[in-house]
Amino acid sequence: MQRILSYIGSLTLLVWLTGCVTTDANLDYTAFRESKPASILVLPPLNSSIEVEATTAVLAQSTLPLAESGYYVVPVALMDETFRQNGLTEPEDIHQLPLNKLREIFGADSALYITVTEYGSQYAVLASTITVAADASLIDLRTGTTLWSGQKKVAQSSGGGSLLGMLVQAVVDQVVNTLSDRSYQVAGVTTQMLLGAGQPGGILYGPRSPHYETQ
Known part of the structure; x- marks a missing residue:
């Protein structure tokens, strides 16, 4: 038993180990290139995790990578207020709206549909792990064609040192x-x-990017 504990105590877990599930690098971009979307409406993400804040957290950080990739993104505040003025506050209801209606109201070429599948931290004895995973699809609001779809999962774990230290650190990290x-x-x-554009399996650069039509 002493040798086992000594071995376990000698193990080192990487602090903030980050992993991801990448999207398919062999996606067919034919429809994307033909559509040439210049503007994107990001809809409130569906949330299948147990954390209620997942929708807000992912929505708040979805517009920046799209804007940096060369697209005009309908401001989140404008999108949210417009839906509220029309009595729509639940992502499930918003995702069911007709595409032509979204096009008519916001004037965007495409809409991004996101589903958060995992969100939050879990305590697992020797480590505390934070996981966020999401699926996304970009739909042409003019034709209903799916231009792109992808998924990503990022997990960060903390721990390290002796067995006792790992146990204590995991508890502390869970609280933090x-x-x-x-x-x-x-x-x-x-x-x-x-x-973000420019990644294997990612979206293509938009017309506001200097890298437009280089992929």
Whole structure:
């Protein structure tokens, strides 16, 4: 038993180990290139995780990577207020709206539909892990064609040192994660990796980017 504990105590877990599930690098971009979308409406994400703040956290950080990729993105505040003025506050209801109606109201070429599948921290004895995972699809509002779809999962774990130290650190990290909501930070990494152009399986650069039509 002493040798086992000694071995376990010698193990080192990487502090903030980050992993991801990449999108398919062999996606067919024919429809995307033919559509040439210049503007994107990001809809409030559906949330299938147990954390209620997942929708807000992912939505808040989804527009930046798209804008940096060369697209005009309908401001989140404008989108949210427009839906509220029309009695729509639930992502499930908003995702069911007709595409032509979204096009008519916001004038965007395309809409981004996101589903958050995992969000939050979990305590697993020797480590506390934060995971954020999301699926996304870009739909042409003019034709209904799916231009692109992808998924990303980012997990960050902390721990290290002796067995006792790892146990204590995991508990401390779980408390800190809860109080400071590090999940929000991980959500930022996830959305950047999922929605930023120039990555294998990612979206193409938009017309406002100097890299437009180089992929």
